[in-house]
Amino acid sequence: MIGLLDCNNFYASCERVFNPKLERKAIGILSNNDGCVIARSNELKPFVPMGMPAFKIPQDIRKKIILLSSNYELYGDMSQRVFSIVQDYLYDTELYSIDEAFLNLQNQENYIEYCHFLRKIIRQRTGIPVSIGISKTKTLAKIANHIAKKNSQHEGIYFLNTNDPIFEETLKQLPIEEIWGIGRKLSAKLISMGIDTAWKLRNSDASHLGKLFSVVLERTVLELRGTSCIELDALDIPKKNIMTSRSFGKATKELFELQEAVRIHASRGAEKLRYQHSLAQSVLVFLRTNRFHDRASQYHPSIVVPLLYPTNDTRQIIEAVQKGLKSIFKENYLYHKSGVMMLDLVDKEKRQFDFFSRAENEETKARNVTLMQTLDQINKKMGRNTVSFGGINPKASWNLKREFVSQRYTTRWDELPVVK
DNA sequence: TGGGCATTT
DNA sequence: AAATGCC
Numbered sequence: 327m328i329g330l331l332d333c334n335n336f337y338a339s340c341e342r343v344f345n346p347k348l349e350r351k352a353i354g355i356l357s358n359n360d361g362c363v364i365a366r367s368n369e370l371k372p373f374v375p376m377g378m379p380a381f382k383i384p385q386d387i388r389k390k391i392i393l394l395s396s397n398y399e400l401y402g403d404m405s406q407r408v409f410s411i412v413q414d415y416l417y418d419t420e421l422y423s424i425d426e427a428f429l430n431l432q433n434q435e436n437y438i439e440y441c442h443f444l445r446k447i448i449r450q451r452t453g454i455p456v457s458i459g460i461s462k463t464k465t466l467a468k469i470a471n472h473i474a475k476k477n478s479q480h481e482g483i484y485f486l487n488t489n490d491p492i493f494e495e496t497l498k499q500l501p502i503e504e505i506w507g508i509g510r511k512l513s514a515k516l517i518s519m520g521i522d523t524a525w526k527l528r529n530s531d532a533s534h535l536g537k538l539f540s541v542v543l544e545r546t547v548l549e550l551r552g553t554s555c556i557e558l559d560a561l562d563i564p565k566k567n568i569m570t571s572r573s574f575g576k577a578t579k580e581l582f583e584l585q586e587a588v589r590i591h592a593s594r595g596a597e598k599l600r601y602q603h604s605l606a607q608s609v610l611v612f613l614r615t616n617r618f619h620d621r622a623s624q625y626h627p628s629i630v631v632p633l634l635y636p637t638n639d640t641r642q643i644i645e646a647v648q649k650g651l652k653s654i655f656k657e658n659y660l661y662h663k664s665g666v667m668m669l670d671l672v673d674k675e676k677r678q679f680d681f682f683s684r685a686e687n688e689e690t691k692a693r694n695v696t697l698m699q700t701l702d703q704i705n706k707k708m709g710r711n712t713v714s715f716g717g718i719n720p721k722a723s724w725n726l727k728r729e730f731v732s733q734r735y736t737t738r739w740d741e742l743p744v745v746k
Numbered sequence: 747t748g749g750g751c752a753t754t755t
Numbered sequence: 756a757a758a759t760g761c762c
Contacts, residue, residue, distance in 0.1 A: 379747035422761095509759065542753075566753095567750095571750080628756090663748095665749090
């Protein structure tokens with residue numbers, strides 16, 4: 327059996343752990359730049375749909391609810407706490423997202439009881455409520471999880487048994503767009519073919535749909551039948567590409583502002599590379615104007631810059647992205663977002679010994695590695711960007727807008743919660 | 747009117 | 756390189 331553990335209203339729950347006044351209130355968490363609502367407490371759900379831009383929330387509703395900026399330092403740390411408990415008890419798990427994990431329950435005898443136990447200790451030790459769905463495949467476990475969350479009588483745990491007559495009934499009542507892997511575009515096409523429920527999809531010709539659409543859909547059909555074909559991924563698989571991007575709090579036309587932004591993205595990307603022991607062989611820089619503005623003012627350039635040899639050295643990556651930026655930058659556009667991607671990643675240890683790497687002598691190479699390690703250690707201890715290449719203007723007009731951010735209760739000595 | 751990934755075509 | 760999907 328496979329379990330899907332999902333933290334309930336995760337960001338909202340994190341905020342509540344440290345601020346009990348938020349209990350039983352309609353609260354919402356906003357995306358970066360306080361853009362749209364990306365997490366809601368149950369109390370908020372009837373009033374504000376997922377993803378609604380904050381500025382579109384009607385005034386009368388605004389007054390009754392509490393909106394908070396996102397505090398990823400807090401959520402990331404709480405996520406680690408939750409999953410370290412899970413992994414203390416279950417070795418075979420896949421961290422799927424900041425608030426979800428798949429569990430291999432194959433070797434658990436009383437897996438339902440076991441999940442009740444997990445749920446209880448996670449709540450006890452972190453304050454975070456979780457739900458667990460259990461079934462034969464990842465796709466079905468996802469469905470089971472939705473049921474566990476929706477109906478409180480299940481106490482957070484639901485087992486979707488493919489042999490139970492209720493199984494057919496459940497799939498018949500499940501709209502196709504609620505299935506994992508079936509988004510807006512696909513569901514529209516499937517509905518036009520008359521396939522509008524999970525049960526109808528389950529009974530469709532898998533290989534035919536595979537040819538018509540994609541192997542992803544083919545696998546989904548099989549998974550709905552109880553044939554597992556999406557395996558659990560190991561925990562330590564390195565990312566295949568790494569992106570850092572951000573929209574500007576205030577859009578800009580200035581090259582020097584873009585240069586600063588792109589330099590920060592490059593530094594952050596290089597840091598992430600080192601963290602997973604990878605080297606990049608090329609980098610991509612992109613700019614974009616605001617897609618909600620009119621057509622005439624749109625410009626979405628990007629460019630891939632090859633690196634001479636695989637590297638995770640911040641300086642080389644900055645140099646490459648600045649070169650890329652210069653070649654795509656055009657004046658008079660109002661830029662809304664910029665970003666950098668690390669591409670063609672290879673493992674540091676497995677990197678082929680190539681002709682160009684000999685150009686650096688061994689001593690210089692070792693010193694560069696030490697420099698990057700020292701940089702990472704200082705920034706880890708003292709906070710991001712304590713040491714950086716080139717200045718960082720804390721008052722830059724394009725900085726993140728975070729008007730309603732809570733404290734970083736668990737990761738900063740000076741922001742610890744105070745008990746009175 | 748978010749950011750960060752993977753995957754497929 | 757673009758499209759699609761997920762959280």
